[in-house]
Amino acid sequence: MELLAVQLKQEELCTVKDLALQHGVSERTITRDLQLMREQGLPIDADRGRGGGVRLDRNWGVGRMNLAYPEAVDLLISIAVAEQMDSPMFLASLGSVRRQLVASFSPEKRHKVNRLKARILIGSTASTYVQRTINPPPKRVVQALHQAFIDQGSLVIKYQREDLAESKRTIEPHYLMLNYPVWYVIAFDHLRNGPRTFRADRILSADMTGEHFRLLPKDAFQETLDRNGLLI
Incomplete structure (x- = not known):
């Protein structure tokens, strides 16, 4: 429609x-x-x-959008990311948009959205070297990662390291971190039996396993963040 x-x-x-x-x-x-x-x-x-x-009616439109819940969640999280980045441009009305979106949710859904927002971390800007090496991840990877992050579901991924070596991993995407413009997946890696950080653009493929995980606190991943030089 x-x-x-x-x-x-x-x-x-x-x-x-x-x-x-x-x-x-x-x-x-x-x-x-x-x-x-x-x-x-x-x-x-x-x-x-x-x-x-x-x-x-051509006057219909602004203020009458009928967003599905997943679309509203994505928009609200995008606004939260923009606000956390503290950009001075185009932020004047974001607070009002955010409040209207939040008001449209039930208390239960507001709690769920707040939990999702807390799992998105904003770090420092990526180095010039890292920015030169990024490539957009495949659309199917982005979709699978997005769904797994929201549903707290595990993924089987094919990952390519900086030296081009590839490996197959089963991961739990607990947090996402933006070191602008690079996204990182902060995950529990079943292959290494511990926390690991993966650059999203180096994930070559990703498939849902159907298994769900219990969220770990951010502190559980601090060591791997430090090891990879990622600053929150």
């Missing part, structure tokens, strides 16, 4: 028949989706005259 809402806002008038043809569904399906959108509060106007159609 998101694509349908965007189309209705951008175009003057769309007939149900044309919408059904464009989206490859029946007119009945389009009619049902339009009704659901109205029930969700979207101001859909209908012109029943000759050559008429339906459209979404």
